[in-house]
Amino acid sequence: MKHAVTLTVNGERVEREVEPRLLLSDFLRHELGLTGTHVGCEHGVCGCCTILVDGAAARSCLMLAVQADGVELRTIEGLAEGEELHPVQAAFREAHGLQCGFCTPGFVLAITAFLEESETVDLSDGAIREAIAGNLCRCTGYQNIVEAVRIAARAMGKASA
Amino acid sequence: MTGAAGRVIGRSVARNEDERLLRGRGMYVDDVRAPDALHVAFLRSPVAHARIRVLDVSAARAHPGVTAVWTHADLGEHAEPLPLLFPHEHLPHPKTQQPLAVDEVDFVGQPIAMVIAENRYTAEDAVELIELDLEDLPAVVDYEAAVDQGPLVHADLPTNVAADGTWTVGDPDRAFAEAEIVVRHRFVCERSSSMPMEPRAVLARLDPGTGSLTVWDTTQCVLPVRSALVAKLGLPEDLLHVIAPDVGGGFGLKGYLLYPEELLVPLAALRLRAAVRWNEDRREHFLASNHQRGQAHTIELAATRDGVITGLRDDFVQDQGAFIAYGLITPWIAASHVAGSYRIPNVSVRYRCVYTNKVSVSPMRGVGRPQSSFALERAVDLLAHELGLDRAELRRRNLVQPEDFPYAREGLFFAGYPVVLDSGDYPKALELALDAIGYDGFAAEQALERERGRYLGLGLACYVEGTGEGPYEGARVYVQPTSGKVQVTTGLTTQGQSHATTFAQIAADVLGLEPDQVQIEEGNTAAFGFGAGTFGSRAIVNCANAISLAALEVRDKALRYAANMLEAAAEDLEVGGGMIHVRGVPERSVSLREIAIAVNPIRYTTLDPSTAGVERFAPARTWSGFERGDGPLLEGSAFWAPSSTTWSNGVHAAIVEVDPGTGDVRYLRYVVVHDCGVMVNPAIVNGQIHGGVAQGVANSFFERMVYDETGQHRNASFLDFLMPYATEVPSIEIHHLETPSPLNPLGIKGAGEGGSISPPAVTAAAIEDALAPFGVHVDEAPLDPQRVRALIAAAPGGAA
Structure with a gap:
């Protein structure tokens, strides 16, 4: 028994019929071909599958596709505007904040939500590390990701709290 | 000789691979589109050590959406234990794993049966329908105790000690006999795992028309995997290609070969004449991807x-x-x-x-x-x-x-x-x-x-x-006449090591280019057929030296052709900024792309008018026809064996x-x-x-x-x-x-x-x-x- 869902993904309206048990992560990857959302654990810990659901960071492996009915999703594919990288993406490149790139989309979206949340951001090492402590990375040791957050915050005009 | 901007080696340039990965355009094995692919799920041992009394897959086979269910009995010659890579006299009791367990299971997570179905959800449903009855055997957990006591992991061996060897330098007995002080202590490191963020995955597709089999694998070693599969599956190497596209971290774990799934998924594609894929989930990764440290x-x-x-x-x-x-x-x-x-x-x-x-x-x-x-x-x-x-x-x-x-x-x-x-x-x-x-x-x-x-x-x-x-790695360096970009192909793979940047820096340094003008192609056995893989902190030492030698060959050729084209002596030429010019006369110059166009007598100027510009130079060759070592292209290839x-x-x-x-x-x-x-x-x-x-x-x-x-x-x-x-x-x-x-x-x-x-x-x-x-x-x-x-x-x- 399939269910109809209607949602907005990266600004485009999507209508599909889905199995009730289909994970949102699988829906994005397999039904919509948005393979930039990666699946690292399927139990909500690693953060690789992080997307923005109505502007808030969420783990798409912990949601069913049917739960996304009526929401607005943003995935890594929808972050950059045209040729220009989003400031968080550009900061990752500048700071060498990625190696294998598998966890990167999840980090970029979690950090985007964090920086878009408020006008001022605490850019101390400890505060940034707390802010990104919902995502696992095995390559970078996080140090350059911390730096990328700082670079992105500056580029986005965030005042230091 | 280097570009005007100075040496490219030693500069912290931003990475060539980043833009693609940051936009979500990476291509990891599970991102490779195969909507028609069948999906695999495994029944894995729930216990550490047991005899298999009953293994009945009939209900799973009858489940709607299931194409096949295999146990060891269905594998024929492939039920045999997987290869021992490095036999040695210090290893008198080697044991390797059967792709699917035969009669006995020896660790939690060991694959017992393989379900192939229309999607992963259905495959996992069918796994649950398999009837498995196990007779528990005592488990060997404490490895130090297992040296000389307790039960055996493999009942047909006399001991749990698989290997025992000693290396000696100098005369340690004498050193200890003459020592003024001796300290002695026991130190222990426990088991952990590489734990890359991307679990393992294999996708295999048989092209029914040509009979060729392409395997996408999260491996660190495409060429050794190809060799193993060629031997196992009986296909010649021109009909078996292994591709490691983007790989989400390896840290050694993905350099192992062969994991059972790396044989079973391609075998399924071959037998079922279809595309078949398996994605390891995180629990499988914990249980059945190798550990280390203990x-x-x-x-x-x-x-x-x-x-x-x-x-x-x-x-x-x-x-x-x-x-x-x-x-x-x-x-x-x-x-x-x-x-x-x-x-x-x-x-x-x-x-x-x-x-x-x-x-x-x-x-x-x-x-x-x-x-x-x-x-x-x-x-x-x-x-x-x-x-x-x-x-x-x-x-x-x-x-x-x-x-x-x-x-x-x-x-x-x-x-x-x-x-x-x-x-x-x-x-x-x-x-x-x-x-x-x-x-x-x-x-x-x-x-x-x-x-x-x-x-x-x-x-x-x-x-x-x-x-x-070593033993060696190699590279081919080639100047594209269409874009002027330099293409470097190697037999390696990459799991985050930044080869697309560091290897590009090596070639760019020799050819007087910026690193973003060099593109690196790796992880495809069809593109480069010789090499070992990316492991053991060996890639840059072997491959950078090979790339450097190959790029030097390209540079030597380019200088020789440029000397003809510019009607100057080769020793008066300088390389830099993608150009070769006469020293002190920067306007007398020719680009690498123009040389690559000029050396090819087939030019299609009417189809691509942009190639006509090379007519303003003197001919690249002063002789007619090709001599030995010459050809219609600007390329070099080399191997480095340390x-x-x-x-x-x-x-x-x-x-x-x-x-x-x-x-x-x-x-x-x-x-x-x-x-x-x-x-x-x-x-x-x-x-x-x-x-x-x-x-x-x-x-x-x-x-x-x-x-x-x-x-x-x-x-x-x-x-x-x-x-x-x-x-x-x-x-x-x-x-x-x-x-x-x-x-x-x-x-x-x-x-x-x-x-x-x-x-x-x-x-x-x-x-x-x-x-x-x-x-x-x-x-x-x-x-x-x-x-x-x-x-x-x-x-x-x-x-x-």
Whole structure:
């Protein structure tokens, strides 16, 4: 028994019929071909599958596709505007904040939500590390990701709290 | 000869691979589109050791949407055990795994049956319908006890000891007989795992028209996988292609071959004449992808009273898991590094690999180095304590000196080569680390803080890292006449090492280009047919030198053609900015693209008018026709085979704060001094160090694989296995030395694993130092808050 869902993904309206048990992560990857959302654990810990659901960071492996009915999703594919990288993406490149790139989309979206949340951001090492402590990375040791957050915050005009 | 912008080697240029990965356009195996693919799920053993009494797959076969269900009985010749990669006389009892279990299971997670269905959801439903009845056998969990007692993992073997060997340097018996002081202790490192963020995956597609089979695999070694599959499946190499597209981290785990799934998925595609895919989930990864680290070392040092170490004996046992397809690679690497950065002239090291009812171990970043370094550096600390000598001073007195190179340890071997440390400045590295961490002032700071109730401690460890093992790697460098871009193709793969940037820098440096004008193609057996793979900190040493030689060939050809085109003498030409020009006359120039167009007599000027511009030059050739070595293209290819291995080295120092009440440990400082010879891209080297230290920190205080007495894996999820987040990994301060290796033209050494070697030794030393008032000794890694509290409680000063 399939269910109809209607949602907005990266600004485009999507209508599909889905199995009730289909994970949102699988829906994005397999039904919509948005393979930039990666699946690292399927139990909500690693953060690789992080997307923005109505502007808030969420783990798409912990949601069913049917739960996304009526929401607005943003995935890594929808972050950059045209040729220009989003400031968080550009900061990752500048700071060498990625190696294998598998966890990167999840980090970029979690950090985007964090920086878009408020006008001022605490850019101390400890505060940034707390802010990104919902995502696992095995390559970078996080140090350059911390730096990328700082670079992105500056580029986005965030005042230091 | 280099571009106007100066040398490209040594610059921290931004990465060529980033833009694609940051936009979500990476292409990992599960991203490769195959909407028609069948999906695989495995029935895996729920217990550590049992006889299979009933295995009935009939209900699963009858389930709607299921194409096939296989057990070992369906595999025919492929039911045979998988290959033993490195047989050796020290390995008298080798056992390798059958792709699907036959009669018996030997570890939790071992594949028993394979379901192939229309999608993964249905495949997993069908797995649940398989009837499995097991008769439990006693499980072997404690590998040290299993050396000479208890049940056997493999009943047809006389022992659990798969391998037993000894290497000797000099005359250790005499050194110990004549020693003025001997220290002896047992040090243990527990099991962990590489744990890349991308689990393993295999997709195989048979093209029914041509009969060719293409396998996308998250492997670090496409060419060895192809060789194995060619042998197993009976297809010739022109009909079997292995592709490792983007791979989400490997750290050694994905360099293993063959995992059962790497054979079974291609076999299914071949037999079913279809596309078939399997994606490992995280639980499968914990249970059935290889582990590493578990070793117990009993180490002895012999020394004089004034602190000259004269002998070392190490006797270590490795928790092998149920099978040993990779032979003795891990114990050998542990043994080859056992004397570390020190001059110790007499060494004996015995290694034994012991079967247990757990998933097998195979190389993981650092391989055996962190374990033998843990034993050695802890023993050096112990010796300093016994001698009443400062631990930095003891190290200073024993380091290999700059004038000692090449320093041979006759009797030890690394990757098949005799251990000969090639170059470095170990004393300078130590002094730099001591200075950076503030060693001289620390004791006073520590005493002051103790008065305030804070427990600070400092840890220190030196290491060497054998890198750049052969046998060889190669590269083809080619100038595209359409875009002018330089295309470099190798037989390697990449899992985050930044080859698309560092390899591009090598070619760009020779050809006078910027690195973004060079593109790197890897991980495709159809594109380049010879090489080993990306592991063992070997890729840059072998491949960069091959690329450099191939690019030099291109440059020589380009200069020869340019001399003709510009009607100038080759020795008057300069290369730079993508151009070749007459020295002092920049307007007399020709681009690499124009040369690539001009050398091809087939030009299609009417189809592509942009190629007509080359007519303004004189002909590229002064002769008619092609001579030997000439052709219609601007390319070069070369292989590099090292004569020996390159040895990187370094020193780590850390300051931690321990809370004796909670047992929590916090890093206040972490300093790395690192020498990997000439650095191609310092930012990327730093990234490798950061990641290596993070894995080492994980092995020091967080990660362990927990098994209960029945061999059940008790923490097989990210909820229970404590992989560090950003809040646990310290900020790392790096200082570089650059001692070029004399063993290759570029002076490069490997840098992939160094960061992971010292953290367990450094962390243990720092915790011990912090808790010195209690009299705590740390001889295991990892610790955790409970263990720290238990150590304090058990220590002489801990009862209060």
